[in-house]
Amino acid sequence: MYTSGMDVAISELRAHLGEWLDRARQGHDVVVTDRGVPVARLVGIDGASTIERLTRQGVISTPERAERPLARGRRRVTPKGSLSDLVSEQRR
Numbered sequence: 001m002y003t004s005g006m007d008v009a010i011s012e013l014r015a016h017l018g019e020w021l022d023r024a025r026q027g028h029d030v031v032v033t034d035r036g037v038p039v040a041r042l043v044g045i046d047g048a049s050t051i052e053r054l055t056r057q058g059v060i061s062t063p064e065r066a067e068r069p070l071a072r073g074r075r076r077v078t079p080k081g082s083l084s085d086l087v088s089e090q091r092r
Contacts, residue, residue, distance in 0.1 A: 007031045007038075 006028050013020055013032055020042060024030050030042040046053065054060045079086060 007033050010034055010039075 006023065008020055008030055010032060020030050024042040024044045027044055031038050032040040032042065051060070055062055
């Protein structure tokens with residue numbers, strides 16, 4: 001849903017890009033419009049990544065083990081015959 005906030009026309013954005021980027025840096029959401037229709041949004045990027053921010057907020061937690069567990073107890077399946085034979089068999 002779009003709510004009117006800090007809107008700027010494309011022509012105004014081009015003419016004063018630095019000022020609008022400063023507003024986004026300060027935390028304002030700047031909505032870029034084309035003939036009054038919202039087409040893009042400028043938002044400032046905070047110093048921390050999204051993952052770091054969500055971890056600090058307690059929304060997510062980091063994994064206890066960084067590595068992926070190995071598959072144990074499984075053996076590799078070896079096909080009988082060549083791949084061509086298998087394809088020919090499936091086409092029958």
